[in-house]
Ligand SMILES: Nc1ncnc2c1ncn2[C@@H]1O[C@H](COP(=O)(O)OP(=O)(O)O)[C@@H](O)[C@H]1O
């Protein structure tokens with residue numbers, strides 16, 4: 001993305017809406033500028049009228065004016081800043097919500113390739129940099145430019161020759177900040193990358209903590225943690241140091257300016273071109289100008305940091321999905337529920353070999369079909385293609401004479417239940433986990449589903465029954481218990497197509513036997529595709545497909561396959577649990 005494009009986008013999508021507030025903030029900034037300049041200017045009458053002319057009438061008025069000037073400065077500074085802080089937080093939330101929304105609808109394929117840690121780092125680290133650009137930097141730009149202009153005004157009023165002399169030095173500060181700004185952009189990108197690596201590492205540390213213990217990799221992990229934190233420290237240190245590198249430059253410049261000023265003032269005073277009251281007012285203005293000049297000179301760096309962060313964030317927000325409705329997509333109408341794969345080719349990565357090779361499959365409506373085959377042969381892939389988690393490169397999947405690629409996604413997915421081997425539960429109550437399948441489900445429906453899937457027996461033993469929290473912050477359930485909850489969840493959906501991907505693999509044979517009934521109810525008269533590893537399931541199937549290396553090598557019923565397929569026979573003897 002070009003810098004100009006980034007700026008245009010940031011303005012149009014994130015800043016424009018807050019123009020009112022920004023204008024309010026600018027108005028208060030103007031007050032800051034006026035009151036700051038007034039403070040410097042007031043020293044002139046104070047010295048002249050009170051100290052030199054010893055005027056009694058102004059002895060209360062001038063100190064009072066000074067109090068008013070400071071108070072005005074304080075309050076308007078507060079209001080200008082707090083307005084921009086709220087703008088900043090709004091912008092931050094908007095960026096984050098857009099990122100999360102984009103994540104929620106992103107193609108599975110893209111999410112597969114992305115690490116959660118990296119995303120988290122983008123969402124926090126980068127977004128902060130952009131917010132800082134859009135709120136702090138805008139505030140600095142207005143407040144400090146206006147203040148600087150006001151103070152320069154005072155300086156010119158007091159003595160134009162002195163003012164001209166000090167103005168010449170301002171561009172010097174500008175040049176050094178431009179050079180440092182480029183460096184900041186580079187280091188910030190590096191630091192962001194490191195912060196991404198660190199979050200990625202931390203996420204894995206949590207996930208793999210048992211693995212670390214059993215392989216006794218504590219020392220190794222300590223070293224890796226040390227490495228990641230050290231790298232991040234180095235980059236952050238670099239950034240901070242580039243920022244403070246401005247300090248010596250600025251202090252030296254200020255020193256030089258004041259020295260020249262005093263020298264030149266002395267010359268002007270000896271020629272009677274400058275009075276002491278003008279000198280002090282001028283000096284005050286110049287000292288007060290130090291802060292805005294300094295802020296403005298680091299602006300370039302904040303700008304660079306913000307832009308480099310935006311160049312990483314905006315592509316995430318703009319992520320185009322390939323799997324989405326076409327304008328011609330129609331709602332899927334299920335009659336029999338027959339699913340056909342026609343000459344379907346699929347690979348997860350077009351540069352690599354095909355995962356499914358021109359396969360033809362026919363799943364009869366309302367019947368159960370089994371897929372068997374070695375692990376890695378492509379069975380789960382077949383199931384993943386039906387709800388369009390991935391799209392095939394060629395060929396077609398047809399449900400009741402409608403291509404799924406021409407039906408709209410929500411109507412397709414609405415009709416499919418999926419229970420997988422990796423059970424996924426949310427960090428929420430059991431009740432809400434089951435209800436996830438159906439928003440308006442009554443508690444009774446949940447109890448019913450839980451009972452059928454034999455969840456009730458363990459749920460009733462939990463401290464808060466259905467209101468028990470499970471997952472990350474709650475009770476840990478066993479693999480089999482989790483699997484039963486996901487079966488209950490699938491039962492709630494009552495969809496005409498049911499996909500079971502080794503859905504009972506975590507259950508012991510006794511529990512499995514118990515929930516066979518539940519599965520029978522779940523799959524009754526539904527088009528069911530089951531990746532099976534038990535004889536009982538296979539015997540219940542209307543048809544069995546033997547998948548090997550992405551191809552359909554045989555099909556038929558159990559007895560027939562035992563006779564004609566060596567692969568199946570072999571598989572049956574070694575793998576299928578009776
Ligand atoms: N998300 C993915 N990205 C890339 N390759 C994948 C992905 N999922 C599975 N594969 C690969 O596709 C092949 C088939 O996998 P899969 O359908 O899961 O097999 P099965 O379910 O029969 O064990 C395997 O070689 C596997 O490594």
Ligand SMILES: [Mg+2]
Pocket residue numbers: 379380381501
């Ligand atoms: Mg699988």
